Amino acid sequence: MANLDAGNGDWLRWSDDAPLTSETGDDRDRATLKVVNECSKPLHVQWVTAGGKLRNRRRVAPGKGRYAILDNSVKNEHTEGTLVGDAFVIYAGLDDTPPETLEALDTAEIVGFLACTGKDPARPRVVTVADAGFFSGLVGAKTLVASHTVGAAPTEEDTKPLHPYVYKRETACGIIIDVDDRCYERGERVRAFVADCEAAAKRLPKNAVAAIRDAGCRIVVHEETGKWTHMCYHPRQGQSWLRDQGFDENLAGCVQLYRLDDYAGDRGLWGQGGSIVHELSHAYHDCYLRDGHGNKFIGRRYDRAVHAERLYDAVRVKGPQSKPRDAAERRLLFLRQTACGCMGRVDGVARRHYAATNAAEFFAELSTAYLCRDDEDYNKWEPHNQRQLWQFDPETCKLLERVWDDGEALDDDCADEPPPPPPRSLCCRVLRWGAVPSVGAESARRLIV
Secondary structure, eight states, X not given: OXXXXXXXXXXXXXXXXXXXXXXXXXXXXXXXXXXXXXXSSOEEEXXXXXXXXXXXXXXXXXXXXXXXXXXXXXXXXXXXXXETTOEEEEXXXXXXXXXXXXXXXXXSEEEEEEEEOSSSTTSOEEEEEEEOGGGGGSTTOOSEEEXXXXXXXXXXXXXSOSOOOOEEEEEETTEEEEEEGGGGGGHHHHHHHHHHHHHHHHHSOHHHHHHHHHTTOOEEEOSOXXXXXXXXXXXTTOHHXXXXXXXXXXXXXXXXXXXXXXXXXXGGGSSTTHHHHHHHHHHHHHHTSTXXXXXXXHHHHHIIIIIISOTTSSBOBSSGGGSOOSHHHHHHHHHHHHHTTXXXXXXXXXXXXXXXXXXXXXXXXXXXXXXXXXXXXXXXXXXXXXXXXXXHOHXXXXXXXXXXXXXXXXXXGGOOOOOOOOOOOOSGGGXXXXXXXXXXXXXXXXXXX
């Protein structure tokens, strides 16, 4: 227990490096594990089965440093609904391919193995991982250290539904929109949102809209939901999380807008309906593509583009994220504006693309750009539209063409990819858009016209 606060063994089984495996049995109590990443590198949390296999990897974004996303759109924490005795490993590294065995962790930086004990299982276990600081320079010392706290048990107020919602039904291109009746107190917001849903649905191919609709996906809009903000898609297997948070389990497989005012405040960062295209892309990925969010071809392209080719380490973004965070970034922005000779082009600090978060966000973000067939700066992040995406990342563009044309056409003949291109400079001139490149040009012309 050397890497964890003393005295926590009653609440959490912990091992710095000796592997733990999950217990078995159907009569175990439910438990909650929360991992908070306060270090400067991404972490991974992965379930260790009773047989020592690694499954269900979850990435936890860093809380500081170059790769942190600090506008609250990506949380530096992960909450896992689990059972007493289920074992997990927390580690850094191995970003390209999720390991499937304990032996594959040999080259990873392991923070520790852990499992929730049976002591008061209703209280969530919270593990916080931070940089070791000065002591990380010592021989054999860990560069990441963990600490542990125990949250309060949920009260009756926490577990009951947040609000007895009453909905009024709208539609957009056949997609159902259930709107909290409180939203109609300022009805212009509802009309604007429904119009944006209509615009978003028209961006998608008709077969994709039909697939989303036939899967039972709805868009559910709330005036407010307590602490929850912005909008998300709930995966089809997310019933337990929804139940734990006091939401209707039938929201699994649906898009939920937690607070309508959040959408109204952010909608200008996309073209009309852009953030809704993003969420509907999640739904199409989950409900229609083979293996849903675990589709191996999307995952393979994500690993190649983000981790091997590093295409999305630094791109332009609209809105407050592009503003310098400190004096060092202000100096860097000034130097790039002057040294590159493009004062009019560099209007903000380049950031790591939200698409780099995981394979699901990669698909949704770049689909939002791909489905814009004109020259509008449609997506919040660069590349903003399909023409720019063909130039910047033609291999992903070719894959998206197949996905949106017929998701079931993704088979082993698309597994082979060309070797990664040479590294790109991060000068602001990299993302200067010109003619559509020769790769995929015919497809681009056919779709853009």
